[in-house]
Amino acid sequence: MIGFSDITKWIHDSLSSALSPGWVLASEFVLAGIAVILIVVVLVVVMIYMERKVAGFMQLRLGPHRVGPWGTMQVFADVFKLLLKESFAPNSVDKFLFNLAPILVLAVSFMALAPISWAPGLQLWDMNIGILYITAVSSIGVIGILMAGWSSNNKYSLLGAMRSGAQIVSYELSAGLSIVAVIAMCGSLSVHDIIMSQADGWWIFKGHLPILFAFIVYVIAGTAEVNRAPFDLAEAESELTAGYHTEYSGMQFGMFYLTEYINMVVIAMIGSTVFLGGWMPFHIYGFDAFNGVMDYIPSFVWFFGKIFMIIFFMMWFRWTFPRLRIDQLLKLEWKYLLPLSIVNVVIVAFITVMKWHF
Amino acid sequence: MKSLFQYLKEVFLGFYSLWTGLKLTLYYFTHPRKEIITEQYPENRTTTINIPERFAGEVILPHDENNKHKCTACTLCEMACPNGSIKIISVQEESEDGKKKRVLDKWIYNLGMCTFCGQCIDACPQDAIIMKNSFELSVYNRNDLVKTLNKPGSKLKEKE
Amino acid sequence: MENNNNIPIDDLTEEFVVNIGPQHPSTHGVLRLQATLDGETIKDLLPVLGYIHRGIEKMTESLGYKQSIYLTSRMDYLSAHINNQACSLAIEKGMQIEVPERAKAIRIIMAELQRLTSHELWWGSCAMDLGAVTPFFLAFRDRERILDIFEGNTGNRLTMNYITPGGVMFDVLPNFASSIKELLVKVKEHLKEYEELITGNVIFQHRLKGVGILPRELAISMGCTGPVARASGISCDVRKYHPYDGYDKLDFKEIVIDGCDSWARYKVRMEEMKQSIHIIEQLIHNIPEGEFRAKVKGVIKLPVGEYYQRVETARGELGVYIVSDGGNKPYRMKFRAASFSNLGALKPITVGAKIGDLMASMATIDLVIPDIDR
Numbered sequence: 085m086i087g088f089s090d091i092t093k094w095i096h097d098s099l100s101s102a103l104s105p106g107w108v109l110a111s112e113f114v115l116a117g118i119a120v121i122l123i124v125v126v127l128v129v130v131m132i133y134m135e136r137k138v139a140g141f142m143q144l145r146l147g148p149h150r151v152g153p154w155g156t157m158q159v160f161a162d163v164f165k166l167l168l169k170e171s172f173a174p175n176s177v178d179k180f181l182f183n184l185a186p187i188l189v190l191a192v193s194f195m196a197l198a199p200i201s202w203a204p205g206l207q208l209w210d211m212n213i214g215i216l217y218i219t220a221v222s223s224i225g226v227i228g229i230l231m232a233g234w235s236s237n238n239k240y241s242l243l244g245a246m247r248s249g250a251q252i253v254s255y256e257l258s259a260g261l262s263i264v265a266v267i268a269m270c271g272s273l274s275v276h277d278i279i280m281s282q283a284d285g286w287w288i289f290k291g292h293l294p295i296l297f298a299f300i301v302y303v304i305a306g307t308a309e310v311n312r313a314p315f316d317l318a319e320a321e322s323e324l325t326a327g328y329h330t331e332y333s334g335m336q337f338g339m340f341y342l343t344e345y346i347n348m349v350v351i352a353m354i355g356s357t358v359f360l361g362g363w364m365p366f367h368i369y370g371f372d373a374f375n376g377v378m379d380y381i382p383s384f385v386w387f388f389g390k391i392f393m394i395i396f397f398m399m400w401f402r403w404t405f406p407r408l409r410i411d412q413l414l415k416l417e418w419k420y421l422l423p424l425s426i427v428n429v430v431i432v433a434f435i436t437v438m439k440w441h442f
Numbered sequence: 443m444k445s446l447f448q449y450l451k452e453v454f455l456g457f458y459s460l461w462t463g464l465k466l467t468l469y470y471f472t473h474p475r476k477e478i479i480t481e482q483y484p485e486n487r488t489t490t491i492n493i494p495e496r497f498a499g500e501v502i503l504p505h506d507e508n509n510k511h512k513c514t515a516c517t518l519c520e521m522a523c524p525n526g527s528i529k530i531i532s533v534q535e536e537s538e539d540g541k542k543k544r545v546l547d548k549w550i551y552n553l554g555m556c557t558f559c560g561q562c563i564d565a566c567p568q569d570a571i572i573m574k575n576s577f578e579l580s581v582y583n584r585n586d587l588v589k590t591l592n593k594p595g596s597k598l599k600e601k602e
Numbered sequence: 603m604e605n606n607n608n609i610p611i612d613d614l615t616e617e618f619v620v621n622i623g624p625q626h627p628s629t630h631g632v633l634r635l636q637a638t639l640d641g642e643t644i645k646d647l648l649p650v651l652g653y654i655h656r657g658i659e660k661m662t663e664s665l666g667y668k669q670s671i672y673l674t675s676r677m678d679y680l681s682a683h684i685n686n687q688a689c690s691l692a693i694e695k696g697m698q699i700e701v702p703e704r705a706k707a708i709r710i711i712m713a714e715l716q717r718l719t720s721h722e723l724w725w726g727s728c729a730m731d732l733g734a735v736t737p738f739f740l741a742f743r744d745r746e747r748i749l750d751i752f753e754g755n756t757g758n759r760l761t762m763n764y765i766t767p768g769g770v771m772f773d774v775l776p777n778f779a780s781s782i783k784e785l786l787v788k789v790k791e792h793l794k795e796y797e798e799l800i801t802g803n804v805i806f807q808h809r810l811k812g813v814g815i816l817p818r819e820l821a822i823s824m825g826c827t828g829p830v831a832r833a834s835g836i837s838c839d840v841r842k843y844h845p846y847d848g849y850d851k852l853d854f855k856e857i858v859i860d861g862c863d864s865w866a867r868y869k870v871r872m873e874e875m876k877q878s879i880h881i882i883e884q885l886i887h888n889i890p891e892g893e894f895r896a897k898v899k900g901v902i903k904l905p906v907g908e909y910y911q912r913v914e915t916a917r918g919e920l921g922v923y924i925v926s927d928g929g930n931k932p933y934r935m936k937f938r939a940a941s942f943s944n945l946g947a948l949k950p951i952t953v954g955a956k957i958g959d960l961m962a963s964m965a966t967i968d969l970v971i972p973d974i975d976r
Binding site: 456460463465492495498518521522523557558564565573 | 665669673736775795800
């Protein structure tokens with residue numbers, strides 16, 4: 085079987101034979117960028133279709149089923165409609181910030197994809213602080229949301245943006261602390277090292293109860309970070325009509341919509357990388373025959389399987405729970421999740437020092 | 443210590459209550475064909491659609507095979523209508539034996555103003571008009587909503 | 603900026619006015635609430651009415667008595683049967699006709715089914731206002747079945763115009779009893795699901811408990827009726843105190859909870875659904891045989907005088923007040939709508955709370971906007 089590293093090596097070699105080293109680097113940047121955007125857009129299309137079907141079945145409906153076979157073309161039809169619509173800006177908005185905001189949130193959510201390891205040998209940039217980079221970059225997105233809310237010159241938008249700011253700043257903490265639990269055990273911030281350290285079993289199984297708890301906290305905080313129900317206070321359609329993107333239309337609205345789903349992918353990717361072994365197949369320490377069988381399933385199937393499992397959890401939550409109130413949301417973070425996460429990190433540190441983990 | 447126990451119990455019970463809700467939605471997700479409440483309307487229009495016999499659709503004036511109806515042009519329906527969607531135009535006609543008689547000329551029904559309350563059906567002493575259970579009543583031209591219900595050349599049915 | 607140090611912090615913040623409505627997802631109609639906000643906290647609330655005022659009371663003066671009944675379905679469109687019943691009862695009082703027993707039983711069954719549909723819809727939209735969309739569809743499942751029964755028996759789904767002076771328009775279908783029996787089994791089963799999905803949910807309970815507290819005295823002074831008042835510990839069920847159409851012969855409980863908050867209002871409605879099922883179950887097996895409609899003249903004329911009839915709709919007390927000058931049209935017809943009085947309680951219970959609480963309070967007060975404006 086051809087590995088992904090062979091393909092990338094072949095591309096690099098064939099480019100080097102034709103171009104000078106500077107142009108090779110530049111063209112590789114472009115190729116990698118296009119590849120990531122294509123993969124992510126395909127993922128988002130699948131996710132939007134999945135969300136509609138999940139919502140439909142949970143709500144005793146059929147979901148989209150008219151456009152194309154089983155409604156698969158519905159998403160394309162909707163994107164096409166958004167592309168054709170006018171991106172309307174009301175008179176009294178701050179035009180520059182208003183137009184910048186959707187581009188900023190989208191760019192930031194793409195930036196967070198840089199250190200993700202998609203499969204063995206398929207990683208854009210294996211930096212030694214990969215996880216730290218992702219958590220840092222993904223919190224820039226809130227600036228775009230604040231920008232959108234402020235520049236819209238709309239009270240609903242402003243309220244939504246303020247809520248979103250308070251929410252993301254709070255939930256970054258417990259999301260970070262739950263990742264710290266794993267980092268403490270494996271001792272590296274590099275995405276590649278974290279995945280390789282799970283070759284003999286995923287951290288969620290190796291790390292005893294504290295890591296399982298950290299995973300639960302991570303899923304809750306992750307759902308809050310991407311502003312999805314039950315934490316969708318920034319949009320809160322029954323309170324603020326559409327929150328921070330009330331005034332956006334056309335493809336500018338489409339960008340916010342796209343960003344929501346890309347952020348979901350990013351959260352699911354970090355979750356699967358850190359807790360569920362990334363592309364690493366399901367291995368049990370000592371069961372070599374079983375591990376060998378598991379290796380036959382391609383690594384990208386593992387990776388996307390895990391991503392979609394976490395995404396399904398998020399959709400499941402969204403279509404089951406009512407929304408929290410803003411003060412309850414902050415109470416949940418500061419009075420429940422954060423103290424428990426800190427205690428959890430202390431326990432993890434103790435386990436690591438005593439070398440009790442596998 | 444007791445308050446700590448209380449705190450943990452609260453967290454646990456909270457999660458348990460969330461789980462019961464998740465279980466229900468998961469059940470419906472995994473049994474998608476069990477209870478689909480939506481109807482596939484334009485497709486099922488000739489198959490599974492169920493319009494009850496009594497469904498109050500548009501008002502019609504039934505004619506029998508000899509092109510005869512039962513309306514005596516008494517205008518009770520016109521008076522019963524709360525919206526003024528019925529207009530009865532009658533003419534005086536002289537029969538062979540010299541008696542003057544009021545005969546229906548035009549039974550004009552404005553569907554656009556009708557609220558389908560069924561008061562005209564209730565008021566009619568001859569049971570001349572009924573409500574058909576048709577429901578696809580939209581037309582492209584607003585003038586098409588004003589209908590003359592009696593067919594041209596139709597006559598009053600004689601009492602048996 | 604230097605003299606900012608002397609200004610208290612409160613003066614540095616600014617209140618701003620947000621118009622919630624007339625086009626807003628959770629006002630369920632064209633109600634406008636001018637909310638003065640300080641951040642997320644509501645400082646003042648001014649309901650602005652009249653966006654759907656159709657002058658129904660004035661229109662009745664130019665229509666006959668029978669024609670006026672069809673207008674009442676358009677007031678509180680979620681309890682159309684009960685509105686028709688109220689208006690018919692008031693006219694019957696004036697005409698002094700006795701309604702046949704069969705018609706009375708059919709009227710009560712229809713009214714209680716209507717209460718059931720109204721509360722089902724309320725349950726769904728209440729959960730939707732609090733951010734959960736799935737319950738709305740679950741609630742519509744049973745509502746749809748009840749509406750199918752209405753459609754089959756009365757010809758219409760929402761504005762039936764089925765109950766008329768003297769009885770009901772037509773007799774029920776032969777399979778009426780069996781279809782309702784089938785339905786009630788399902789409804790009872792699904793009520794348990796509602797409890798699982800929403801009632802027990804910790805987020806939902808925290809959103810409602812202690813939110814929108816309406817004390818007993820305030821509820822009385824605002825003229826609240828129905829589930830809103832009963833959740834504040836006021837026993838006010840018209841079906842108990844001024845029984846009509848034979849409610850006095852039936853066994854049912856008036857649900858009174860002394861919780862005063864949104865959670866109590868939620869509980870009252872959930873229990874009322876069970877009581878409605880109980881009432882229907884008593885009647886469905888023994889609908890009396892006989893006429894379904896007493897003989898009534900084509901054009902109704904009431905003797906000179908004043909007539910008042912109150913009934914319990916899904917939202918509270920509906921009063922119909924008719925002044926007759928002996929003609930074939932009412933001299934004056936006045937409706938005392940439940941939602942209008944209940945809306946009065948919205949400001950005192952939401953000032954000082956968050957925007958999210960406003961939605962919770964509004965959802966549990968269960969406003970129907972055309973009922974407010976008429």
